[in-house]
Amino acid sequence: MARELGWYASFSVAFGFVSIATGIFTTYGAVLATSGPRGIWAWPISVIGQLSIALVFGALAARIPISGYSYQWVSRIVGPIWGWIMGWISFAFLGVVVVAVDYTIASTILPELFQYVGTTQNAWVITAGVVLLQSLLVAASTRTTHRVNNAAVTAQLIGMITLTALLFAVGFFTGKLDFTHLFETGTVPESGYYGLGGGTQAGPFALAFLLGAFTIVGFESAANLAEETKDPARVIPKAMIQAVLSLGALGFLFLVAITAAAARVDGVAESATPVATVITAVLGSVVGKILLVLVVVSIFSCGLVITLSGTRLVYAMSRDKRFPGWRLLGRIHPHTATPLNATLFVMVIAQLILAVFSGSTDALFQLFSAATLLPAIIYAGTVAMYAAKRRSLPPSRGFSLGRWEVPVLVLAAVWLVYELLIFRDASFQGPWIYVLVLCGIGGLYLAVLIARRGRASLTMPDMADVDRALDNAATAPSGGSAEGTSR
Template sequence: MSGHHDSASATDLSTFGYTPQLTRRVGPYASFAAGFSFVSIMTTVFQLFGLGFSFGGTAFFWTWPVVFAGQLMVALCFAELAARYPLSGAVFQWSRRLGGATLGWFAGWTMVIAQIITLAAAAIALQVVLPTVWSGFQLVGSDTAVASKDGAANAVVLGVVLLTVTTLLNALSVRITAVVNSVGVTCELVGIVLLVVLLLVHHERGPSVVLHHTGLDHSTGYAIPLLVSSLMAAYVLVGFDSAGELAEETHRPRATTPRTIVRAVVISGIAGAFVIVAALMAAPSLTDGNLGLLGLPYVLTTQLGTFWGKLLLIDVAFAVSVCTLAIQTAAARMIFSMARDQVLPGSTRLGRVSPRFGTPLLATVVPGVGAALFLVVNIGNASLFLALTSVCIMLLYIAYLMVTVPLLNARLRGRFPAPGLDEDGRPLFSLGRAGMAINAVAVVFQLLMAINLGLPRAEVYDPTGSGWVVHYLPIVVLVLTYGIGYLAYRSKRESYHRACGITLTEKTLAEGEPA
């Protein structure tokens, strides 16, 4: 049956004006894995737990369900779009078809920049884990702290090695990448369950710890430290749209992708909540400063002993690797999708799929090289790199807004396509009458969170007093991103609009959507 469905999906793709180039080798579980591994609870919660606790204390737990609820609204909107537009480069394609060619281009450009920086941030997370597992992984100097001179340099070495491996995997085989991703997600899910159980067994206090505000400095009120603390959850719960990036490689994408997007967010949200509560219950101390400074690795190594602690840290290292692989896959498909529409410099080469490997080779190499170049920044200034990773999450929220805002506008104007049928002959995923309210909540949440992420606060962007550039990095990055982006757009605008005239005429203009 999969051959029949794939043939139907190829015909479906042609209605958007595209000739099938990618091979459909991704099943439902691998599609879910693409979204879940980008979020990667084991990677990001381990990496950022200390950030949340250092500002919000035990009360920072409550920022998690708030951000989860907001992102679930976004995921539901994306699920509707994935059912109607099963195309690689999801955010770019959705924004373009809902808001027009120019908005779509800037959404795609924003995603590419954000994904490349996020890729670097994921790769550097190995430094948090591997030297703790075995001192032999500390190849540069002896200080393993990420913010130290030795740790910063060693993080770059480990990160570049990981990026080399993920680039080779992504370039050489869609199938192998999907299998590694699926195995990695399975190990991560097992690891999360094991982690929660072991932490609960070694608990120092009860679950009521989340009802207290130990460690929360409320001298300026509760709102400000909790808003900063919420950035931890905001950093973690992104990337679920990656399942949509693989739509042209997924069997029965109209039926499969919407559900895997929602499933990735829901499981990540529930699993993350359990990990946070279990860690707060098991922490040796909530007041000695170690939990905010050292985060979850400190809890594991002090409470679980050498064997279980290192076993779980190895699982975290695997999760970091798979997370890096998934982010690079998403970035490659975004670049490929934009290049296919002749919108990027070097589009002809970037939009080419290898007949031997079935992958967009150059589009895969570019984010790997770009992320490695961003990693080099960490050698000279670890605080600047950490600030860059904060900014890239802000860019992701802005890119998401470039989808949900025009989607809300389409609903208000009655121009959002009515649900048709998926590959199984069933109605497409639809929010029905609740769609308008869910969409509106998603827009408001994303706008507020983008502002929260982008405020140039010293405690977030420049805690070490590095200078005004780091302090105001969100503004600097926005100016550079959209300044350079405007020049790039102007250089390719004519060819892009010609491509849009071909790909939009047959399908979307018939539905009354903007070209």
């Protein structure tokens, strides 16, 4: 397969998956409730922590530029059993994060856009419809999916920059900005604000880190295009790092503008859609609604990319005969040249997760919490693997941490330990149950897989790119399945 993609393609995938519009619209209300306006200052620290992880992933991508990133890296460096575990956890993450992203549209934006009262019932129905539409697009055409994403990323860049600039400009000239509000705790007590909390309770400021930890994830998706990117060992690390930095800077400016304006807008703390409420109050109904439409497009695109990533992961593991129902899920539809069965499976899983969480009055908090916990586990496992095996890794082909390797690894480890400790808070019981149930199901299947085939049969997967397999299947005269080989 020809290497046709350049820096912007890699950057747009990383930027589109992260989607600050999605993350901030999803989590801002929770931050106000648990940490107050001052909680936005956890964002820059979170960006630094996630940047350290992006640097480690960049070093891995430069050494092993293979589509599949963590699943492939861990399989080759540590072993196929650990690679399978990483792949299964990634599947659990992609399943819940697409629901969290799409639920954001239904619960935080559309009620403000169309002026109706959001309920758990209508949020469920709308989210289910969005998930279905994204799945249909992914199933119908991979090329169309990428075109929609590229257009949406451009819309997100234009929309978020314009939205931030207008909030500052209009807010300044109308006197609706109060920068002292950035340092207030709101309804959260000042006493013990920066404390670490107790055994089952995280401190108020610690909980604010979830804003950045949930938002700045998915940058590693650029590594999944490694085998179709020009000079991937140089381009992909650069794209991931620049995506984190640009999203971090733009996201913080947006948070400052929203929070400063929120002080002069009545009812923000009680609003179920605080970001949308502030935008409409400051910019007016017409301009506010236009920009909210752009935000909806951005969030829809984010969910689309996640659906595509989940489908590709299920197909890749099925192609390697390592996923439940691999004979069915590893097939390519002869007309669409897409893994149709895998796409339908991912859609069904998303709908089941939605059904489980949507009955809760704090469904959005539970969803984004689970979608923050799982990538933290994935990142921790990958960073630990890199630290343990760094001296035996292949030589870098374009990007290296050099003398900064150890400091970056220490920073990433400290950040990940701190982030995971936040989830000792009792409010995260639901996300932990989700993680444990999915891991339990995966553990049972892995045990059966080993018992039936033996550890020796789970050899290292060959370097196989999903896109190449799809293209080969599309040009094949007949068939409908593509099974990977092992070595």
